[in-house]
Amino acid sequence: MSRNHIEKLKCPKCGKEGDFTAWESISTDDAPEMKERIRNNDAFMWKCPECGNDSVVFFPVYYYQPDKNFLIHFVPEYSQAAENFMKNLSHDPYDEKTPLKSGCHKRVVFNINQLHEKLLILDEGFDDRVIELMKLFIIAEVMNKDKDSKVNEIYLNKEKDGSIKFALLFDGGDWARTEFIRADYDLIVKKFKVELLSDSEVVINIQWAMNLLNKKM
Numbered sequence: 001m002s003r004n005h006i007e008k009l010k011c012p013k014c015g016k017e018g019d020f021t022a023w024e025s026i027s028t029d030d031a032p033e034m035k036e037r038i039r040n041n042d043a044f045m046w047k048c049p050e051c052g053n054d055s056v057v058f059f060p061v062y063y064y065q066p067d068k069n070f071l072i073h074f075v076p077e078y079s080q081a082a083e084n085f086m087k088n089l090s091h092d093p094y095d096e097k098t099p100l101k102s103g104c105h106k107r108v109v110f111n112i113n114q115l116h117e118k119l120l121i122l123d124e125g126f127d128d129r130v131i132e133l134m135k136l137f138i139i140a141e142v143m144n145k146d147k148d149s150k151v152n153e154i155y156l157n158k159e160k161d162g163s164i165k166f167a168l169l170f171d172g173g174d175w176a177r178t179e180f181i182r183a184d185y186d187l188i189v190k191k192f193k194v195e196l197l198s199d200s201e202v203v204i205n206i207q208w209a210m211n212l213l214n215k216k217m
Contacts, residue, residue, distance in 0.1 A: 001027035001064055001092050009046055016050035025062040025094055039119055062093050070105045072118055078110045086202045108202045117155045130188050131156055132209035138166055
């Protein structure tokens with residue numbers, strides 16, 4: 001399933017050209033080294049062969065981890081076409097003769113922070129849908145304490161000490177941290193047991209969580 005090609009890039013610092021390996025599709029079965037490289041951003045880094053300048057190059061890529069039966073399509077900006085394609089996808093994106101495993105979890109993410117979060121959730125064995133519901137309750141709690149507070153972004157994050165927390169970006173640029181409480185996670189799993197039986201959506205974010213909560217109410 002892994003597939004890549006060579007792109008010619010021009011260094012923004014010295015103007016010299018060099019080769020960059022762009023991955024269109026990654027499977028940890030046949031490219032196990034890419035499991036770590038996509039997590040630490042090395043897959044998106046290009047070093048100029050002339051001056052050594054480092055550049056970040058984001059490109060669309062499918063990331064498939066067979067041991068988790070999880071397929072993520074990273075698209076650097078929102079694309080309805082990508083969402084629709086993934087929702088109907090039942091085979092290897094580049095090989096119609098190779099079907100996806102039964103029950104494959106499919107997701108589309110549209111920025112690098114979302115990609116890193118999905119990978120962290122995958123590594124920790126969490127359900128990303130439950131995480132998004134947790135975010136809603138965290139935001140509601142923040143607003144309840146301070147009505148003027150506005151959370152622009154919120155991500156699950158692994159701290160340097162190995163602890164798992166939520167990182168919140170407020171309007172104005174300030175970041176804050178709040179604890180990930182496993183008891184809250186387990187409670188949401190229990191309360192939304194029926195709703196979580198189906199996993200047909202591919203864009204799982206706060207908007208998805210809001211829609212689900214509204215339906216339940």
